[in-house]
Amino acid sequence: MDEAGRGPLAGPVVVAAVLLPDGDLPELSRADDSKKLSARERERLFPLIRAKALAVSVAWAHPAAIDRDNILRATLGAMKRAVSRVRQDALVLVDGNRAIPGLGRPQVPLVDADAKSLSVACASIVAKVVRDRWMESMDRRYPSYGFSRHKGYGTAFHLERLRALGPSPIHRRSFAPVARARP
Numbered sequence: 001m002d003e004a005g006r007g008p009l010a011g012p013v014v015v016a017a018v019l020l021p022d023g024d025l026p027e028l029s030r031a032d033d034s035k036k037l038s039a040r041e042r043e044r045l046f047p048l049i050r051a052k053a054l055a056v057s058v059a060w061a062h063p064a065a066i067d068r069d070n071i072l073r074a075t076l077g078a079m080k081r082a083v084s085r086v087r088q089d090a091l092v093l094v095d096g097n098r099a100i101p102g103l104g105r106p107q108v109p110l111v112d113a114d115a116k117s118l119s120v121a122c123a124s125i126v127a128k129v130v131r132d133r134w135m136e137s138m139d140r141r142y143p144s145y146g147f148s149r150h151k152g153y154g155t156a157f158h159l160e161r162l163r164a165l166g167p168s169p170i171h172r173r174s175f176a177p178v179a180r181a182r183p
Contacts, residue, residue: 001083002095002113002120003075004034004127008152009162009178010145010171011135012060013071015078016126017086019055020119028052031121033114034128046129049122057085058130067174076100095120142168 001017020028027048034042050056059081061074069077079100083092092107094100099109113120132151139148144165150158152170154177162171162181171178 001079001092002034002124002127003079004124004131005152006071006075007154008172009154009158009175010063010147010152010168011138012062012131013066013075013078014127014131014134015059015061015075015082016123016130017055017057017079017082017092018049018053018119018123018126019086019090020052020122021054025052025118028118028122031118031125033112033121034124037125039132042125042129042132045122045125049126053122055086056126057082058126063170063172066172070174071172093117093120095124138168138170142170 001015003013003015005011005013028045030041031045031049037045059078061078065074065077079094080103083100083103088105092100092103092105093113094107094109095113097109097111099107110116114124115121135151136148139146145161145168146157152158159177162178166182167173167178173179
């Protein structure tokens with residue numbers, strides 16, 4: 001499993017769990033950490049991952065949950081929800097250095113797992129594509145913020161829009177740059 005969107009100032013954290021079959025999957029040979037791939041390559045791989053996977057599960061930690069619980073707890077909760085929908089006898093590889101508390105099944109936290117495991121790389125891609133698509137839909141709802149350009153990350157343009165407009169309903173109010181941004 002992997003997540004996308006822990007660092008942005010707006011939008012959810014999206015967690016994906018992907019269970020792949022044993023054996024060679026040459027059509028997924030280009031799968032890698034989503035941050036190393038172009039948006040075009042992620043979009044190309046996304047339907048292939050869904051077609052080849054035995055299971056794909058996605059869970060969200062929305063801004064309200066992030067503000068209420070903090071980013072870590074909200075992310076861990078989404079991880080628990082995502083993996084609960086995948087076969088219970090599958091070993092859970094978690095990208096990072098922290099196990100999911102109370103998971104109740106075998107898991108291995110692994111730093112840079114998206115570079116070491118095809119399943120985790122595929123989860124990284126699924127999480128990023130789902131989150132980016134959602135942020136693009138929010139750009140249509142809140143066009144003044146330019147969410148399709150920066151996906152909620154704290155770019156200079158986004159910070160300027162935040163100062164000019166104040167937070168939108170999808171901003172994480174517990175994050176310092178958002179808390180300070182009042183028009």
